[in-house]
Amino acid sequence: xxxxxxxxHARELHQTYELRAERLKVLQGVDLDVARGEVVFLRGPSxxxxxxxxxxxxxxxxxxxxxxxxxxxxxxxxxxxxxxxxRNRRMGFVFQSYFLLPExxxxxxxxxxxxxxGSQRDQKARVLLDRVxxxxxxxxxxxxxxxxxxQRVAIARALINDPSILFADEPTGNLDAKTGAGxxxxxxxxxxxxxxxxxxxxxxxxxxxxxxxxxxxxGGHLQE
Numbered sequence: 001x002x003x004x005x006x007x008x009h010a011r012e013l014h015q016t017y018e019l020r021a022e023r024l025k026v027l028q029g030v031d032l033d034v035a036r037g038e039v040v041f042l043r044g045p046s047x048x049x050x051x052x053x054x055x056x057x058x059x060x061x062x063x064x065x066x067x068x069x070x071x072x073x074x075x076x077x078x079x080x081x082x083x084x085x086x087r088n089r090r091m092g093f094v095f096q097s098y099f100l101l102p103e104x105x106x107x108x109x110x111x112x113x114x115x116x117x118g119s120q121r122d123q124k125a126r127v128l129l130d131r132v133x134x135x136x137x138x139x140x141x142x143x144x145x146x147x148x149x150x151q152r153v154a155i156a157r158a159l160i161n162d163p164s165i166l167f168a169d170e171p172t173g174n175l176d177a178k179t180g181a182g183x184x185x186x187x188x189x190x191x192x193x194x195x196x197x198x199x200x201x202x203x204x205x206x207x208x209x210x211x212x213x214x215x216x217x218x219g220g221h222l223q224e
Contacts, residue, residue: 005035006033006034006035007034007038007071007164008057008068008070008165008199009032009033009034009069010031010056010067010068010069011066012031013027013029013030013031013032013056013063013066013067014028014029014030014063014065014066015049015056015064016064025220026049026220027049027052027053027063027220028219028220029066029220029221030066030220030221030222031222032053032057032215032222035197036197037197038212039191039192039197039198039210039212039213040200041200041202041207041211041214041215042201042215042217043202043205043208043216044217044218045218046203048218048219049217050201050217051169051201053222054199054201057167057199058087058091058093058167059075059076059083059087063076070090071164073086088113088116088117088161089117089161090164090165092158092161092163092165092167092196093166093167093168094151094154094155094166094169094171094187095168095169095170095171096170096172096174097174098142098150098151098154098174100142100150100153100154100157101142102141102143103141104141105140105141106129106137106138106139106140106141106142106145107125107126107129107139109153109157110125110129110153110156110157111125111160113161114160114161119161121160121161125156126138128156128159128160129156131190132156132186133152134149134152137149146179147175147179148175148179148183151171151172151183152183152186154171155171155186155187155190163196164196165197165198165199166191166198167198167199168187168198168201169201170201170202170203171187171202172184172202172204172207180204181206185210188210198211
């Protein structure tokens with residue numbers, strides 16, 4: 001693509017699953033452009049395929065057909081190793097389940113993607129934990145943290161490698177309404193401070209209204 005303002009470019013995405021004797025068509029020709037620095041929320045009924053679309057956009061799941069171009073690279077033309085390297089260096093992920101390693105402290109969990117990428121970022125991790133309000137909890141294990149605090153650790157971890165894009169899949173799904181609203185506001189503030197593009201799945205219209213654009217997935221099709 002020639003337009004450098006487009007960060008993520010998806011075309012004709014189809015995904016189907018074989019469910020017993022039935023073929024379930026989850027995505028039916030989805031097209032999507034996300035501009036650099038844009039915050040886009042994906043909404044739709046339960047089971048519509050929002051998470052499936054998010055995982056395909058991030059290269060975590062391969063579509064039955066279609067293409068995803070990210071920063072000039074065709075994701076599914078890359079080898080698995082190159083995809084993994086791209087995700088480690090250029091993408092950040094926040095999920096509904098925090099996926100913190102229980103035997104590691106908050107600081108060690110945040111450092112994990114940097115260590116996997118071969119870099120030492122101890123001071124960066126400490127700064128991020130301070131930015132998410134956990135400077136006093138560096139040495140706490142996940143079991144010693146509340147759900148909201150664990151998700152804050154997960155947000156800091158997502159930002160450790162200075163990603164250009166953040167993917168979030170129902171990041172408030174396991175939290176009460178008040179805590180969840182605080183998490184979304186924090187995530188949005190950090191993304192915008194760092195100039196990150198963000199694509200997030202949520203079922204909450206109030207939270208989705210905080211983004212730049214809302215897209216609805218229903219019946220395999222995406223619409224504004």
